[in-house]
Amino acid sequence: MASTPFIIVAIDGGAASxxxxxxxxxxxxxxxxxxxxxxFYRAITAELLRRGVAATDLAGVKSALAGIRLGTRVEGRxxxxxxxxxxxxxxxxxxxxxxxVSHFAAIxxxxxxLLAYQRGQAVVARERGFRGLVMEGRDIGSxxxxxxDFRFFLHxxxxxxxxxxxxxxxxxxxxxxxxxxxxxxxxPLACPVGAVSIDTTHLSLxxxxxxxxxxxxxxxxxx
Ligand code: CDP
Numbered sequence: 001m002a003s004t005p006f007i008i009v010a011i012d013g014g015a016a017s018x019x020x021x022x023x024x025x026x027x028x029x030x031x032x033x034x035x036x037x038x039x040f041y042r043a044i045t046a047e048l049l050r051r052g053v054a055a056t057d058l059a060g061v062k063s064a065l066a067g068i069r070l071g072t073r074v075e076g077r078x079x080x081x082x083x084x085x086x087x088x089x090x091x092x093x094x095x096x097x098x099x100x101v102s103h104f105a106a107i108x109x110x111x112x113x114l115l116a117y118q119r120g121q122a123v124v125a126r127e128r129g130f131r132g133l134v135m136e137g138r139d140i141g142s143x144x145x146x147x148x149d150f151r152f153f154l155h156x157x158x159x160x161x162x163x164x165x166x167x168x169x170x171x172x173x174x175x176x177x178x179x180x181x182x183x184x185x186x187x188p189l190a191c192p193v194g195a196v197s198i199d200t201t202h203l204s205l206x207x208x209x210x211x212x213x214x215x216x217x218x219x220x221x222x223x
Contacts, residue, residue, distance in 0.1 A: 007132035010140035013154035015174035033125035037137035042092035055103035139187035
C-alpha cells in the first residue's frame with residue numbers, strides 16, 4: 001500500500017498579511033501541525049525582557065539563551081513553545097513585546113538558537129501522527145525549509161494590514177516591524193525565489209485559503 005506523503009507547507013509574509021488565519025484553516029483541513037514561528041520569537045522576547053535583558057546587550061542575550069531550555073507542547077493542532085516547561089500566555093501579544101520582538105529577531109544568535117528547534121517541529125508532527133506541518137513566519141521558505149513542498153508568500157497593502165491589526169484590538173506599529181524585518185542582515189523578510197506570491201489586500205480569507213488548498217489537495221486529499 002502506498003504510504004501517505006508527509007508534506008511541509010511554508011507561509012511567509014509581513015505583519016497582519018493573513019498568515020495565521022490561513023495556516024490555521026489549512027492545518028484543520030489537511031490535519032497538519034500548525035507552527036506559528038512568530039509566537040516563538042515573541043515567547044523568547046517576553047522571556048528575555050522578563051530577565052531584564054535588552055536587545056542591545058548581546059552578551060546578555062547570549063548568556064540568557066544558553067540558559068533557556070526549550071520544549072514543545074501540542075495543543076489541539078498547534079505547536080506551543082515551552083520555556084523551562086512553561087508555555088507563555090497573552091503577554092507575547094503585549095505592546096512591550098510588539099515593540100521589541102523585531103530587535104531581538106534581528107540578532108543572528110537568536111535566529112541560530114531557534115533554527116534546529118523550528119526544523120525539529122517536523123519530527124514532532126510525525127510523532128504525533130499529523131500528515132505534515134504548516135509553518136508560518138518570515139524565513140520559512142527561504143531558510144528553515146527551503147525544500148518545503150509548498151511555499152507561499154502573502155502580502156497586502158500596509159493600510160489594509162494596519163486596519164486588520166487595529167480590528168484585532170492591538171496596538172502594533174506593523175510598518176516599523178516590517179521595516180526592521182525586511183532590512184535586517186540575517187534572514188530578512190522577502191519573497192523566496194520560486195514561492196507563490198499572493199496579494200491578500202482585496203481577497204477574503206476563504207479565497208486566500210482556496211488558492212493554497214487547491215495546490216495542496218492535488219498531493220494530499222482532504223482529511
Ligand atoms: O503576527 P504578526 O505577523 O504581526 O507577527 P509574528 O508572526 O507574530 O512575528 C513577530 C515578529 O517575530 C516579526 O515581526 C519578526 O520580527 C519575528 N519573526 C521572525 O523574525 N522570523 C520568523 N520566522 C517569525 C517571526
